[in-house]
Structure formats: structure tokens, C-alpha cells
Amino acid sequence: MNKKDHSLLTRSFKNISVLFFIVVLLLLFVVILINVLFGIYTWDRLYMDLINALVGVMIPLVLFNFLYDRFTQQHKDRELSEKITETMLLDEQVIDRFSNDSKKAFIQKSTESILGKTVGNMVYDTLIQSYLSKSYQYRHHFKYYISYLGDKVTKTFAVDDETIFIFNPDDYYFVREDLSFERDITNFIQSNDVRIGFSYKESTLDGLYQRAEFMFRENLWVNEEHNSMLQELSNHEMEQFVKSFLQFTIEIDGEVVPYQVIHNEGYEGFHLLLDIPETLHSSVLSKVHIRFQMPQLRTQKKFIVMISEPTEDVEIMFMHLENEMEVEAIPFLNEAESITRLPNDTIKIDIHDWILPRAGVVFVWNDRQ
Known part of the structure; x- marks a missing residue:
């Protein structure tokens, strides 16, 4: 699927959602109008019931939105971190844009993450750090x-x-x-x-x-x-x-x-x-x-x-x-x-x-x- 087809499909889903929402509102209005005309419901009672319903729904809705945003943001942050890490590991041009200190910190944290903090810190201090500072040479x-x-x-x-x-x-x-x-x-x-x-x-x-x-x-x-x-x-x-x-x-x-x-x-x-x-x-x-x-x-x-x-x-x-x-x-x-x-x-x-x-x-x- 190319980008044009994907854009058209997304727009179609949005149109269907808007149409469905309008149909539901029309049905709700028709139901209320019928109840009022037949004397089953009065406009005053409808007004109070709407206010009570809104107050009852507001509290769980606010809590739901707060929790949903919190967990969604954490998930997005993890995905963003994974994408950044994957890009740094696979794209040398991205890595080259970072300073030497940032590269060293990234290598240290990656080593500690893979080997554990104690062993990773030991490996970084005793082996890796000397090569990054070019104080330890190698031969070919x-x-x-x-x-x-x-x-x-x-x-x-x-x-x-x-x-x-x-x-x-x-x-x-x-x-x-x-x-x-x-x-x-x-x-x-x-x-x-x-x-x-x-x-x-x-x-x-x-x-x-x-x-x-x-x-x-x-x-x-x-x-x-x-x-x-x-x-x-x-x-x-x-x-x-x-x-x-x-x-x-x-x-x-x-x-x-x-x-x-x-x-x-x-x-x-x-x-x-x-x-x-x-x-x-x-x-x-x-x-x-x-x-x-x-x-x-x-x-x-x-x-x-x-x-x-x-x-x-x-x-x-x-x-x-x-x-x-x-x-x-x-x-x-x-x-x-x-x-x-x-x-x-x-x-x-x-x-x-x-x-x-x-x-x-x-x-x-x-x-x-």
C-alpha cells in the first residue's frame, strides 16, 4: 500500500466516524422529541436529568482521561527511546552528530544495561574507557x-x-x-x-x-x-x-x-x-x-x-x-x-x-x- 492509498483510507475512516456520530445524535433527538410529545417526559425533567447525568459522568471520565494519557505517554516514550536507540545503532551518520562525551555515556550505559551495572561498569572502566580516550593502542x-x-x-x-x-x-x-x-x-x-x-x-x-x-x-x-x-x-x-x-x-x-x-x-x-x-x-x-x-x-x-x-x-x-x-x-x-x-x-x-x-x-x- 502506497502513501496515497493509506491517506485515502484514513480519510474514509474519519468520514464514517463523523457520519455515525451525527446519526446517533439525530436518533437521540428523535427519541427525546417523541417522549416529550406523548407526555412521557417533560422538558424540565429532561433538563435536570441531563445535568445529573453529566455530573455523574464527569468524574470517571476525567479519571479515565488522566490514566489513559499517563499510560499512553509512557508507552510513547518507550517507543521513542527504542526508535532513537535503534537509529543510533544502525545509522553511523546519526552517531557522528553526537559529542564524544555523549558517545562515551551511551556506550557506558549500554554496557551496563547488557551486562548488569556492576559487571558493565567494571568492563567499561578496565577495558573500553582506555580505548575511547586513545590511551590504549592496538596493532595490525x-x-x-x-x-x-x-x-x-x-x-x-x-x-x-x-x-x-x-x-x-x-x-x-x-x-x-x-x-x-x-x-x-x-x-x-x-x-x-x-x-x-x-x-x-x-x-x-x-x-x-x-x-x-x-x-x-x-x-x-x-x-x-x-x-x-x-x-x-x-x-x-x-x-x-x-x-x-x-x-x-x-x-x-x-x-x-x-x-x-x-x-x-x-x-x-x-x-x-x-x-x-x-x-x-x-x-x-x-x-x-x-x-x-x-x-x-x-x-x-x-x-x-x-x-x-x-x-x-x-x-x-x-x-x-x-x-x-x-x-x-x-x-x-x-x-x-x-x-x-x-x-x-x-x-x-x-x-x-x-x-x-x-x-x-x-x-x-x-x-x-
Whole structure:
């Protein structure tokens, strides 16, 4: 039925109602006239009866109208609220017209309505609010390639032709890492405090996951002797260790990012303080690419990949020495994990979904006999 037909039908119903009302009035007038003419009713008595009838009807009529209007208005308010909510949920253009504070209040109330006030308020405060204020970032297209090398060559680190470290292949694996992802780095640029952290002990690394200024964190597992020697290096020597021995590089949108090595005395690890160029403001999602190599103790028969931020589309490749290591992947991810074993001693984890913070995978192994 089109709008024209609907309008005609509505007008017809109105005409019928008016005609019916006029017919009833005419019948009532005829009945009264007949009663008066035959002497059954007098005009005086009719006048008093009409007044009494009107007084008797007025009270219940007023009450009825009051209650009817009240319940009808409540129903209309509910319908209007439902229509507004439905429109906001389905029409992005309507949502965009509201202020940020109104949007946040709407999300909070909706969450509390669905989950209950206590749980909804907890979810909003702990998870949702930080994303609305853009204080919590997320990453896309996370690719992390870890390669354990089988070199049997002793690795040395020297400063001014003086050998400081000797990493014996009987005690250490040598690991190469290649990490890339896409991320909004606006907050990093504004903060002027963006770091990458290396720790000599797992307990020290764990504390870095609570600090938002760290873009990346990694374990550099060395023995106690090398741990002490690293802590005794000067800032200049530590910088040479990072740049020449670890060969650490970081690029953002293809531009090499300079960094300063922060080596605090007594701290079991070191930080790289990045100097991110302000010219990168133009990119909404910047591509971060990190490469380095490092020694890892053979006695530490595990490698931990920790997802520190909400991340979408994760690919992890762990390349190991199959003739030396029997590796098992233990994921603590969501139900969408996909683990496959590829040729060339490679374990691949490919997830086209969101991974929540502090999820990841642990690669553990035993030496082959």
C-alpha cells in the first residue's frame, strides 16, 4: 500500500466516524422529541436529568482521561527511546552528530544495561574507557619471525680492538629476529618517551609489560658472568654492543629511527630511547619494522612470544634446528589459533583474528640425542 492509498483510507475512516456520530445524535433527538410529545417526559425533567447525568459522568471520565494519557505517554516514550536507540545503532551518520562525551555515556550505559551495572561498569572502566580516550593502542598485521641459527662459530664483541665478550657456541644459540606491525604512533610522538627494553632475566622483563612507553620488549638471556660484565659496560660501550654486535635497527614507514642506549647501573637490562621524527604525524597507521640478532643461553630451552597490546592478524614463524631441538609450541591464545609445521624446521602460527593483551605462545624444546 502506497502513501496515497493509506491517506485515502484514513480519510474514509474519519468520514464514517463523523457520519455515525451525527446519526446517533439525530436518533437521540428523535427519541427525546417523541417522549416529550406523548407526555412521557417533560422538558424540565429532561433538563435536570441531563445535568445529573453529566455530573455523574464527569468524574470517571476525567479519571479515565488522566490514566489513559499517563499510560499512553509512557508507552510513547518507550517507543521513542527504542526508535532513537535503534537509529543510533544502525545509522553511523546519526552517531557522528553526537559529542564524544555523549558517545562515551551511551556506550557506558549500554554496557551496563547488557551486562548488569556492576559487571558493565567494571568492563567499561578496565577495558573500553582506555580505548575511547586513545590511551590504549592496538596493532595490525603483526609478523614475528624468530630464527635459531646453527653456527658453530664463536661470537666475540670487541671495543677498540679489545675483546670484551666471548660467546661460545657450546653455551649459546644465536637468534635472529624480524618483527613488523602497523600501529598508530601519535601518542608515542607526543610523549617523547618511547623505549625498547632488553632484560637479562625473565622477572625483570615482566615488569616492562606494565609500562605503556615500551614499544617492544625482549629477553636477552645470558649467564651470570656475562650479566655482570654487561652491567659494567659504559654507555659508549653498551651503545657499540647494541649497534655493532646486536645489529639492532628500527624503521617506521621505511625511515630509520635513531635511538639512544640507556644503561642504568645495577639494572639487569638496558633500554633504547627512540627519537621518532615528527614528520611521521601524517600517517594514521605507521608500519614499524624491527631487526636484530642476539645470543641466547642453551640452558634456557624456551622462547616466549608475548602479545603486549590488542593485535589483529598475527603471524609467528619459529625457525629452529630440527636435528638438535625437538620443539613444542604451547599457545595461550584464543580459540582461533592455527599451528602448522612447515618444511625447513619451521613452526607457523597464523591467526586472522584479534589477540588480547598478555596472550602469546611459548616454544619449548628438548635436545635430541
